[in-house]
Amino acid sequence: MNILQNIHAFDVQTFYWCMARKHRVSLTKIGRAISFSADGPLYAAIAAVAWFSGLETLVWVLAFGFLLERAVYFVLKRGFKRNRPAEALDDFSSFIIPSDQFSFPSGHTSGAFFIAFCLSEWFPAFNMVLYFWAANVGLSRIFLGVHFPTDTVIGALLGSACAAFAIGVLI
Template sequence: MNILQNIHTFDVQTFYWFMARKHRARLTRIGRAISFTADGPLYVAAAIIFWIAGYDTLVAVLVFGFLLERIVYFVLKRGFKRNRPADALDDFCSFIIPSDQFSFPSGHTSGAFFIAYCLSEWFPSVNMMLYFWAANVGLSRIFLGVHFPTDTVIGALLGIACAAFMIGLLV
């Protein structure tokens, strides 16, 4: 149990470091916009556009991969039941109201890295832009005060793992 306590202590210290940034208010405003891009409806719109454009295999990877990612995400979320920063820290309130109770892992980050990995396989010329966006989704979730840093790191790994698995399975 000592290792979990050490991770939590590191997470809290890193979280407070993020919150102490000089331009946090501006970063929070930007974070809302970036976080919105990973809410989910834009993924559905993208899948429809790719389907219309004839990228049937990509659409299959996106649909089945997201199903896998969401299942694993919910199992982890319900299994770990890690409180969000506003519930875990006495002196903190988040800047948005999260969609669910628990923090670990970050679903927005997982979804963003899932999309970044999948689209990078089909469109490698834009992979830097996609991963930059995905990383900023993860950072935005921290700056909005709804996730600890390790929530976003594990979310990123979850998204990448599900994408790699589904691409390996279907392509």
């Protein structure tokens, strides 16, 4: 149990460091837009464009992998039941109202890294842009005050692992 306490202490310290940045208000405004881009409708639009462009294999990878990612995400979320920063820390309020109660792992970050990984396989010229966007989704969730840093790190690993698995199975 001591290692979990150490991780949480490091997480809280890193979270407060992020919250103390002098440009945090500007980052929060930008973060809302970046976070919104990972809410889900963009993923459906990507799948639709892929389908109508004749990229059926990509659509199947997205569908299978996203179902897997969401299943693992919900198991982890319900299993760990880690409180969000606003609930876990005294005198802190997040800048947005999260869609659910628990923070671990970050579903927005997981979904963003899943999409970035999958699209990078089909469109490698866009690797940098896709991963830059995905990383900024994770950062935005921290700056919006709804996730601790490790929530986003594990979200990134979860999304990437599910994408790699789906691609490995279906291609």
